[in-house]
Amino acid sequence: MRKKRFEKNMTDLPWRFFKKIALAQALVTSLAIIATGFVATYYLRTYIIAQSKIQLAGSLKIIKESLSMTKLDPITWCNSLTFDPHNRYTLINRKGVALCDSFIDWKKLENLSHHPEVIQAFQNNYGESLRYSHTLSKKMLFGAQIIEHNNQKYIIRKAIPLEPIYKNIYKFDQSILTILLPLILITSLFILLKLLHAALPFRSIFKKIDVLKKLSPRDANNFVLGQNRDWKLVEETLDHAKEDLENYIHELYYENEKFNTLIESISDAILAINKQNKVLFINKRYREYFLEDFTLDSKSSNCSFYSITKNEKVKEILEKALESETSFTRENIKLPINKAGDGYFDLSITPLYDASKKMFGIVCIFHDVTSRRLNEKMREDFVANVSHEVKTPLTAMKGYVQYLKSKPALNDQDTLKSLEKIESNSNRLNILFQDILNLSMIESRPQIKKENIFTEEITNSVLSNVRQSYLNKNISVITKFEVESIQGNPLLVEQVLTNLIDNAYKYSKEPGHILISWENNLKNGCILKIEDDGIGIPSKDIPRLFERFYRVDTSRSRKLGGTGLGLAIVKHIVQKHGGKISVSSDEGIGTTFRAEFPSTQNNLPLS
Template sequence: MTRRVFLSIMTAAGVSLLAAMLLILGMLQSAYTQRYRQQLRDEAAYAAAGLETGGTAFLAALPAGSGRITLIGADGTVLYDSIGTQDMENHSGRQEVQQALASGTGESSRYSATMGERTYNYALRLEDGRVLRVSAADFTLPEVLRSLAKPLLLIAVIVVLLSLFLALKLTRSIVRPINQLDPEHPDKAEIYPELSPLLDRLSSQSGQIDEQIRELRRKQQEFAAITENMQEGFLILDRDTNLLSYNTSALRLLGADDAVLGQSVLGLNSGSSFRDAVERSIAGEHYQRTMHHDGRYYQLIANPVHQEDGIIGAVLIILDVTEKDQRENQRREFTANVSHELKTPLTSISGFAEIIMSGLARPEDITHFATNIYAEAQRLITLVGDIIKLSQMDENSIPVEKEPVDLREIADFACERLSQAAAKKHITMAVHGSRETVSGVHQILEEMVLNLCDNAIKYNVEGGRVDITVSRDPRGAVFLSVADTGIGIPQSDRERVFERFYRVDKSHSKEIGGTGLGLSIVKHGAAYHGATLSLESELDKGTVITMTF
């Protein structure tokens, strides 16, 4: 800006100075020319008077600083010349000589080859018919400029320096209010009136920008709140695989400690599945694949981001599908187990019925066959009933309202109900603790305690012991624990004993009996009542299962 202002001032000053100089020089030339020529006329008259009295000797005695003096005869012959008369041509054809011979005086201005410059010539006719001419260098504009060269150069330097000084000062005076503007509060600035429209627009735009920034921050906070509360991992990449945005779930699922925005996302995970998802999505391909990492399964969903027929990046979603995969495996295993558990009694029932139907059974065996058919049918009914109970608890659709239930009463009932089964193995059963009430479904709680006690008897040793304890801690939590002195549960099986149809000792499952759903019913019943289960076991010493309400 300083340069523009300087050039503007310099141009204006230069044009003005040049115009003024030309005008002054023109006026000076006109005035000086008239005065100069008048002096030549006076010199001619003075020389003519001297010539009349003193002859040519007078002309020769004139000082050298005077103009050129020439005496010309009536026929144009040069009689005398202050420069010299040798080889001088006839001057009858000269304009000033012709005018003087005709009217008494004459003048002209022309280039003189003798003097080597442009001259002014004044001729005066004498009384005897001769012509006296005085010539001198003419006063021209180049001559004036040549004589004024140094002053003009000095003036030009002064104009340039003054223009630069004014430009700097003017620029600072213009820029200073602009530099002192507060972008956030432009309306409070002290400026010259010419900036008022600009400040009005800045103030309006500042308000709009502030509003847009607030809106962007609000949306950014909403986006961050949504993504940070997602269980799914979320990654946004540019087309160079550099990380633009992410949430903490993505780092957790990928097993990364930290991520740096602007660096390649491939540094977060070195697996081939993750690399394929990134590279294929950047290439414009929708990609979906399951990835295994640290014993868990993750589903990668990668989509390219298009803009104006070009790919500018990709979005990756990471889903933890471990539980889904486990549930699918459990579903397949459950289906296989149910099929097996149903097939076994049905095969027995079908076999006994076929023997009776074909008449091969002896009359004394029919009662035995009927007893077996009834037992297998009851086993089927129990199995179907347990499956229905599990389904109802899974769907939270048990058709009974919760009510206050006395756990000590249920414990006493279970002890009495299973006393005969315990007596067959000479197992001692005892109930300890106080009467504690919880909110729940009596039938389900009773089934849970019966299953725990039944398992404690089945997997106990001959002459062992089963203790049922009901208590409450100072914080108000109610406990019901069933402890046995049985064979215990191996460490590798403790996480799976609550699965449906899972048995620790599969070789003796037929001898022990049961549907294999007892502990699964306990687990789902506890979840239905908001209770937690804990298991402590030691091989050949026993097991303690505790429900905490």
């Protein structure tokens, strides 16, 4: 009876599945046991070496205490040592010169100051290292201990050969291997027996697979499984999985419809394209803004983006985004709008990635900033007009002050002092309104005219001008030029240099140092770096440093004549060149400004 049951179970067994899972389980178990053996061997080796290090350190400590108590001269002690193949002692002076060695003639030894155990001993009074000894041609464990005798420091170095330790470990490895092989065999047999029982319920799964594949009953790959041992639980699980999959597909369709509705309702224009320049998605707002054919649906995957994007600048930006595979933004791009003239847009581009983290396209968001642009233009015009109107009476005031100062009869001490205050504040107002005008003009320029600028020439020119205002300050300036020339607007780049160098002079301590360098950055172009060792900037003020009229210390800025617009002007000039500016500072130590100018073909490094 038992024989017939066994024969039926063996006939019903899904051998194809059983062989795979049995082989995998045996392999995993064997690897686990072998890995356990290797780990045990590794930790044993580590433990033995660690214990050897502890014993080595302890023996050197005992020698140090013994010499200290007996006040025995270390050289005399070392010379009295006899040859011991398991312990080598070397006495070393503070210069790393061997004074005695229990193994070989110490006069033949090289200077030992570069050995790691000696370096550690000089630093921490004790050092150790596990390394190959070229003198003895074997791997050794070295320990070095600082001792003092008659106000002189010596190092006693002890070395233990590792060959006996490794021999014992090798014997242990052999023992482990002897144990592991029978263990793997017994474990594999036990797993095979268990899998015989575990594999039987899988008949129903293979039946369903056979039905799905529509295999013939005579097919050699088909399993002939009985009907009396169906695994109902697995069958029900598969049925539930089928229902869950159908529900998931329905929910996915519903979520997709919601997503499409959301995208269509967004006020920004959205365009998605793949790496083959084919349109993946466009929303309603994009069609209204830029497409003459409004009937083009949101999923026009057969359409090339060249056919729906006429602006050459946008095409260039999108091509660059596909090539670089990075996110970036462009502001105030002027684009024609259908039946509405020109508009201004902020363009934001983000890469699209698939499940394997590989980029397959980009999504572009066109944010309409036409109204904001018009408001900015009105503000800029207003600021320019007001500044111009204010400068006229200021000029008249300065003229009258100079006239009154030229009349000796009217210039008593109090009157002269008042006139100088009027003139000083007039000059200050004039500088303030000039900075406001400069900032307004920089912001209003959609583009700047660039030409070749020689970095050394423009830097020396600005330095010469700025120094005239600080002739009484003891400041030394160092310049470095890795870049010969850049592409930019000479007047604006000169303004950047003037404002940053003037700040460095203004806030430097005496005697002080300023470093001005043009550094070559092969990835991002070139970097203008201005460093000083001045008073520094508190970390809480750095995020707002480039805001208009922001002052770190209001009283100090007024005393030194700042308007609060210099760094705002610098930021806008650098941004107009397509770059960015940053600052790092340690309060009381100094400040570093970094202005990055993007790479162009005309940025020439020094040869």
